[in-house]
Amino acid sequence: MASEGTGVSELAARYSTALFELADENQALDTVASDLTTLKQILAESADLRRLVRSPVISRADQGKAMAAVLDSAGVSDLTKRFIGLVAANRRLFSIDGMIEGFLAELARRRGEVTAQVTTAQPLNDAQRDAVIDALKASIGSKVLVNTSVDPELIGGMIVKFGSRMVDTSVRTKLNKLQLAMKASGGSV
Incomplete structure (x- = not known):
């Protein structure tokens, strides 16, 4: 996946590439794509959730717990939950939009x-x-x-x-x- 520039976009590209490869190995591309589309919609509709993922003052543990609760209620797959948990643990939730876009763009590219x-x-x-x-x-x-x-x-x-x-x-x-x-x-x- 090509990244566009530096900083967040490169970070998002690395994470989205890793998730894509993992989903491909587990034959779960469609499931993860559906999960990420759902998460994208939830983020778009919730200003509170957007503040949570971008806030540097909220601890990684609290961000992880909050995201786990959101993902549980959305009914996403275990692979997606583990990925988002890792992103939260690494304090990279601020870049989740780019990760979602990168994953979906690569899936679309692969499918033509x-x-x-x-x-x-x-x-x-x-x-x-x-x-x-x-x-x-x-x-x-x-x-x-x-x-x-x-x-x-x-x-x-x-x-x-x-x-x-x-x-x-x-x-x-x-x-x-x-x-x-x-x-x-x-x-x-």
């Missing part, structure tokens, strides 16, 4: 999948989501996984990011470009 982040002003219905996936498959030429999010500030349209590419068709961006063009031509806004 591309993950696209689609941000829209309003939630997509199933037909719209399918249309976006079909358009991305046709454009990219490989299997596409789509993560969606909603940002009402876009007003309309969407932003699609995959790999190093980004397509921004949001109304907000179009209005900003129009505003800049009007300023450049001396018009008032």
Whole structure:
């Protein structure tokens, strides 16, 4: 797995690579991926849990106990629990997001999948989501996984990011470009 830069990303890459190899040896890639996706969602929804994993003042023992309780209630596999326990014991929970992303990215790469982040002003219905996936498959030429999010500030349209590419068709961006063009031509806004 390639790391991007230094510090946390290299640390996260090392841990995610180790977990990936361990899960592969134990034929538990799908199980661990599901566990990590669940943990990612729990972290996204809980500000308290995010503070817990990032806090340098909470002891490693308390972080470990708290994470064990969260993982038990989420019903994750023993392998994932042991990995997160090791991460907590090594005081590396602050980097858990990068570890999750690294693991999932490597799994997608191995399967020949591309993950696209689609941000829209309003939630997509199933037909719209399918249309976006079909358009991305046709454009990219490989299997596409789509993560969606909603940002009402876009007003309309969407932003699609995959790999190093980004397509921004949001109304907000179009209005900003129009505003800049009007300023450049001396018009008032």
